[in-house]
Amino acid sequence: MNVLIYLVPVALGLGLTGLAAFLWTLRSGQYDDIDGAALRILPDDDLEGSECALADDNIPRGGLVFQATLAAGQEPACKR
Secondary structure, rough: OOHHHHHHHHHHHHHHHHHHHHHHHHHOOOOOOOHHHHHHHHHHHHHHHOOEEEOOOOOOOOOHHHHHHHHOOOHHHHOO
């Protein structure tokens, strides 16, 4: 039972540290653009030299972005 004298303050300290870290991330804007990182990974960088890599408007084509264009019924900038 004497070990609880040490474990309870350690557990409270770790919990308060985690809460403080979470509140710091909220205030520093870590969660402002949650979709940005997910969309930045989608363009295919290995297609830069091909004619399908960039359209006239310099929007990267490829991967899920290209497939979403096809799914939306829009005409892609180039054929694959």
